[in-house]
Amino acid sequence: MSGPVVLLSGLLLLVVLTGCAPNPVTGRQDFVMMSEAQELTLGRQASQQLEQQLSMVGDEALQAYVQGVGQRLAQASHRPGLDYRFRVVDSADVNAFALPGGHIYIHRGLLAYLNSEAELAAVLGHELGHVTARHGVRQQSMAMGTGLLSDLLTIGTGVRAAGDLSNILGTAMVRGYGREMELEADGLGAEYLARTGYRPQAMLSVIGVLKDQDDYHRQRAAAEGREVAGYHGLFATHPTHDQRLRQVVARAEALAGDQAQHDGIGEYLKAIDGLVYGSSAREGIVRGSQFFHVDLDLALSYPQGWVLVNRPDVLLAHTPDQQGFIALVLERLSRPLTAEELLRQRAGNQRLVQEQAFSGPGYQGYMAIIPGNQARRVAAIVRGEQAFLFVAGFRGRGPLELYDAGFVEVIGSFRALEASERAQAEPLRIRLRRARVGDNYASLAQGSPLGEEAEARLRLLNGHWPTGEPAAGQWLKVVK
Template sequence: MKTYTFCYRSLAFIALFIASACARNPVTGKRELSLMSTEQELAIGKESHPSVVATMGLYEDKKIQAFMNEKGKAMANVSHRPELPYQFFIVDSPVVNAFAVPGGYVYFTRGILAHFNNEAEFAGVLGHEIGHITAKHAARSQKSQLLSTIALIGGAVLAPQVVGQNIEALQQGLGLLSLKYSRDHESESDKLGVEYSSKIGYDAHQMADFFGTLKRISENSGQAVPQFMSTHPDPGNRFSRVHELAKDYQAQHPASYRVEGDTYLRLIDGITYGEDPKQGFVENGQFYHPELRFQFPVPRGWQSQNSPSQFQMADKDGKSAMILMLAKGNSLDEASQNLVKELSLNVLESTKTTINGNPAYVLISRQQTQQQQGQPQQAQDPKTALQIGTWLIQYNNAIYALHGLSSAADFTNAFGTFKQVAGNFQSLTDPDKLNRKPERIQIKTAPRDGSFREVMIGLGMPASRVEELGVLNGQKADDRIARGKPVKVIAR
C-alpha cells in the first residue's frame, strides 16, 4: 500500500512537472513539453559563441558581413520570434556548412558563401537556420532525448530481464528515433526557409537548387550515407521537396520574386576559397603550418580536417586516427600531468626522447572508464577500450600534443604509423610553403559562347578542376554558357 501511494504521488508529480513545462511552440502553435526557457536559450548562445570562435575563427569581410546582417535582420523581423536578439557571423572554414545556436546566433562558413550563386540561395539557407531557432529545435531535441531515456528506464522497471538482454538493441533503436527527430527538424526548417526568404522577396526555388549543389559535393567526397542513418534528409530528396514548397508558396502568394545573381557574385569576388595556407594545409602527403613553421607526414589514404584549434586525420576504415593540438603547460612535465588529469588517462608507458632535436615525451595510455564511487575498476574490453599514443613535443616556445588513437586490440598494428608520423615532426623551412598564398574566388565574364568546360578552359582553368568549378558555379561541364555571363574562377 505504501509502495502504491509512493508510485501514485510520483506519477502525480511527473504529470504536474510536465504540465508546468508545457509551452506553446511559436511555429507550430501547439502546446508541447519545453525544458528550455527563452532565458536558457539566450544563455546557451552566449556561452557557446566563444567556443565556436575559438574552434573555427571568424572571417573578416565587412561587405559580406554587412549584407548578412541586413538580410538577417529583415528575415528575423518576419519570423515567428522577432523579439530575439539575432546575431550573424561568418566563420573561417572552407567546409560548406551553416548552423545555428539557441538564442539567435547564426553562423555561415566562408565555404558555403563561396558556393552560393545568388542572393536567393543565400536567403533560403539563412531562413532555414533562423527556422531552427524560431521552432526551438534545440529545446525539442532535449525533450526527445529525455523521453527516450524515460522510455528506456521505464522498460527496465517493467521487464528488467527482457531489457537487460536487449539493452544494446534498444539504445540503437532509440538512437535512430533521435535521428528521425533531427530529420523532421531539418524538414521543418526547410519549410521555414522557404517562407522566410519568400517573405523578404526571394525566389525559394533557388534554395532548392542549392540542395543540388550539396548533393554533388556529397557524391564527389564519397561520404554520402543512407538517409535513414543521417541526421539530415538526403539532399536529392530535399531538392524535390523544397521545389514543391516554393511552388505552393508562390501559388498562394503571387509576386515578383528576386534571384539577384550578379549582385551576389560581385559581393563575394575575392573571398578565400579552400584551406587558408596560413592555418596549415596538406600537400603531397605532408601537413604544413607556415605560421607555426612545422610539418609532419599524413599517411597515404588518410582523410584530414583542419581548424584553428586542431588538425585531425584518420584512415578510411575508421580504426585509427591522429589529432594535433596545443598542450596545456609550460614544460613537458606539466603538460603531461595536465593531459593525464584532463583525459582521465591510465598511463601504461612513458619515455623521454627527442624528435629532430626537440625535447619530447611519449605516453602510452588508456582512457579510464567512469565508475561509481566505491566500486572496483572493471576490466575494459580491448575491442572497445580506447588506447592512445601521445607525443608531447616542445617546439618554438610551445608544446604540441600529437595523439594517435585506436582500440586497444588494434593499437599494436596502428602504433607503427603513429610513430612514423610523430618521428617526422620537424621545422618547416621551405620558402614556397612558408609564403604560400590562399586561393580566392574571382568573378570573370565568359569570353564567348560555349560549354561550361570550354569557357573554363578559355579562362585558363585546368581541365582537372572543371567538375570542382562546376560545383562552385552550379553548372555541369556540358551546360551552355552565354558570352558575357559572370562566372567564378579560382586564382591565387
C-alpha cells in the same frame, strides 16, 4: 486499476500539463520544458562557448552582408523581436546550423558553393525556421521528458528495465520528429523568402547544391573505400523532387503573389569575391604532400600518395591503403620541459623502446615506439613554449614496420618555413571570371591549384555538376 499504474498515469499527466506552451509558428500546444527567457539564456551561453572553439571569418564586410540578409528574413518571421545574430564560421566544411534564441551560423565552405543571394537567404531562412518553431527547445524538452519518463516508469512499476525501454522509444521518437522538423524548417524558410521578395524556389536550388555536394563526395569516398558524412537536413534522405517539399515551396510561392522576386546574383558574387577556399592560413595550408603554417612558422613533408586531412584541432595523414596514419597536435607548455620529459609524461606508464633524441634549428625532439599488438610511433618536439606531439600507427594490417619508415620521414621533415615556401602558405581564394566564347571546365581546370579534381570542383562551385558547361558572358567562380 492497480496503485502503481494510477500513480504513473497521474505523474505522466502532470508532466504533460506542466510542459506545454503555444508554438510561435503554429499556435499549437507543444511539449516544452523551457520558457522563452530560458531559451534565450541557453542560446547565449551556447553561442559564447561555441565561439571560443570556432573562429569566425575576419572579413567584416562579408559578416555585415550576411547579417543584413538574415536580419531582413528575421523581421519577416514569426518571432521578429529576438536579437538575431548571423555569423560566418571560418571553416571549409559545407554546413550551417542554428542555436536556440536566434544564433545562426553558416560556414564559409557552404558560401563558396552558393550562387545567389536568394540561395544564401534560403539557407539562413531554413535555420531561422528552426529558431522560430523552437525546434532546439522542443528536441531538448523531448530528451528531458524521455529521461523523466524513464524515472517515472521505474518508480511506478518497480522494474528498472522499463526505463531502458522508454529511452529506446524516446530516441526513436526524437529521430522521427527530426525529419518532420527539417521539412517544417524548409517550409518556413520558403515562406520567409516569399515575404522578403526572394524566390521560394531558391529553397529547392539550395537543396540541389547540397545534394550535388553529397553525391560528389560519396562517389569519391566509394572510389577510395571510405565513408563520408553529409550536411544535415531534409535533403539527406529526400531528393529535390520530393512531393512534400515541393508542396511547402508551392504554398510559399502563393504568398508572394504578384510581388517582384529577385535572386541577387551579382550582389552575392561581389560579396564572396576573395573568399578563402579550403584551408585558411589560421589552420595551415595543404599543398599536395606538403603542409605549411605561417603563424606557427612550420613546414612538414609527407611521402607521395599520402592523404592529408587538416582539421582545426589536429593534422591527420594516412597512407594510400588507409591502413597507416599519423596525427599531429599542438600544445602550449605551461612550464619548461624537454622533449624527452614531455614524451614520457604523455606516455604515462606505457613502455618506450627504440628511444632516440634528435634536434634541428631552434628545436629539440625525442621519439620512441610504444610496443604491443597495436604498436605506435610517438614523438615530441619542443620549440620554446610550443610542443608538437606526433602519434602514428596502423589499423587492420600490421606490423608497425610496414609504415614506420614513412612515419619517421614525416617527423624528421619538421622545419621552419623557408622563404620560398611562404608564398605557398597563402590560402586559395574564390575569384570571379567572365566566361568567354569556347570556355569549358576542362580548359578552366588546366593549371588550376585544385589539381586532378579541378574540373569537378569548378562545376560544383558554379552549379554545373556533373556535366554542365558555362555560357559565354556568365560570371564564373574560379580558384586562385
